[in-house]
Amino acid sequence: MAVLAQFSTNLRLLRHRLTTVRTFVDAKIKWVRDPYLDTAVEKEKHLKPMLSLKTLILSQPSKTLPLSAASVHAHRLRLPTAAAKFVKKYPSVFVRFRLRHRLSLPHIKLASRALIAHKEEALVLDSPIHRKNAAERLARLLMLAGARRLPLKIIDGLEFDLGLPHNYVLTLVSEFPEYFQICSMHCDDSNSCEMLGLELISWRDDLAISVMERRVMNVGLGGRRGMRISFPMELPRGFDLEKKVRNWVDEWQKLPYISPYENAFHLPPNGDQSEKWAVAVLHELLHLLVSKKTEIENVYRLGDYLGFGKRFKKALVHHPGIFYVSNKLKTQTVVLREAYRKDLLVEKHPLMGMRYRYIHLMNKTVRQSKAIRTGDHRRRKQIV
Structure with missing residues (x-):
């Protein structure tokens, strides 16, 4: 009996030690580069600004955009270079052209393959399964917060990685009123300052x-x-x-x-x-x-x-x-x-499959026709 009591005491002490004591050893853990995971990150270079510019173009009634307008929005779109240079870099995604009248300014539109990819992406984003899945991911994110609410500015930072629609506040909140509601929250540094947040209306055991x-x-x-x-x-x-x-x-x-x-x-x-x-x-x-x-x-x-x-x-x-x-x-x-x-x-989530399609287009060059003179004849050579 005494042995059992001693064992019970030792077990309680061990549990207490595990939950209260810091036992991590004083050893430096060096950072080692992982070339494969670096590639996974690097392959998405310029993907976000490309998609942002695509969205801006397609938001226009004509599905075209003056190049000067893209330049005006360059900072908001987070373009890494001047708009003209960015468009030229990805000829399989964007096409630069002029309207028919003589004094027209340069415009941009989506290339045919990029437009096809966009339509397929829209089918994914608009499917009921995807929208329900996106709502549940967002709900789980809010459930990680004890109060079931987060400032919109924090969610905005994760919007792309969560796979949310770019106007998620308008779409998901209105489509899933039983899940979400917009709320007012105090700023981090002042009780007198308020900001907008998103709140999960009720805890969902099925998602926890x-x-x-x-x-x-x-x-x-x-x-x-x-x-x-x-x-x-x-x-x-x-x-x-x-x-x-x-x-x-x-x-x-x-x-x-x-x-x-x-x-x-x-x-x-x-x-x-x-x-x-x-x-x-x-x-x-x-x-x-x-x-x-x-x-x-x-x-x-x-x-x-x-x-x-x-x-x-x-x-x-x-x-x-x-x-x-x-x-x-x-x-x-x-x-x-x-x-x-x-x-x-x-x-691979279906949305990531579509993003890889865009990455493929970004890495794809366009064949151009170049006239080459050979003797008394002109022939056209296809170059990449």
């Missing part, structure tokens, strides 16, 4: 199941609370954790898994258990994104608002086998490792 919990349930292990669920880890070639770091990670993985949809702020912020919960939240966030990646500033901005502070930063540093930070495209991008095999998504 993380991807990690669904995996466990799918293999018949149930989904009981506090299970010891380990995160998938993949380290790039040439990356080797120190033995003491590997030992810490192994023990850390054995800690109980706390759902990202639970509130665990009662845990000491510097404890190992608290870190596993922060990793769970970040892991779920990246899984909600159709591209399984986002710029690091979006992660930090959301983390600061949710109250995680430096915990997201520590999670990215301590767990390079779960998250990768790419330095490509003059920014930093957080990538969920398990979502990729080399530079390709393991599970």
Whole structure:
């Protein structure tokens, strides 16, 4: 009996230690470049500004746009160069032309293949399945926030990666009134300042199941609370954790898994258990994104608002086998490792399939006819 009592006491002490003590070893984890994931990030270079310009062109009644108007909106569209130079760079997407009257200014329109891709993309975006899926992803994002609400400026930063329509406030809110409503929120630094936010009207238990919990349930292990669920880890070639770091990670993985949809702020912020919960939240966030990646500033901005502070930063540093930070495209991008095999998504969302179509067009050159004089004859040679 005494032995049993002692065992029970030791177990309580161990649980207390796991949830309150910071045991991460004092070892520097070096950053190792992953060329495949860097490629996954780099292949989307200029995709966002191209899609923004496409949307602006198609918003015009004539489906054409004066080149001068594109120049005026260059900053808002985040064009990396002058509008004329950007249009010229992607001839398989944009066509530059002049109207028939002699004094007309240069105009731009979509190339035929880009217009076909847009129509196919519209079928995806307008399908009931996609719109319901987008609404549920947005609802889950709001459920990661304890108050079920987020400022619109934070959601706007994640809009593209979440796969939301560019006018999601007008479309999704009106289409799913049982899900969302616009609300007024206090600014971060002042109670007298207010800003617009989006609120989930009521908690949805059917959506409050993380991807990690669904995996466990799918293999018949149930989904009981506090299970010891380990995160998938993949380290790039040439990356080797120190033995003491590997030992810490192994023990850390054995800690109980706390759902990202639970509130665990009662845990000491510097404890190992608290870190596993922060990793769970970040892991779920990246899984909600159709591209399984986002710029690091979006992660930090959301983390600061949710109250995680430096915990997201520590999670990215301590767990390079779960998250990768790419330095490509003059920014930093957080990538969920398990979502990729080399530079390709393991599970490709239909919207990502359409984005890859656009990327293919952006990389495609146009054949032009060039007259070449040979002796007394002129012949036309096709060049790429």
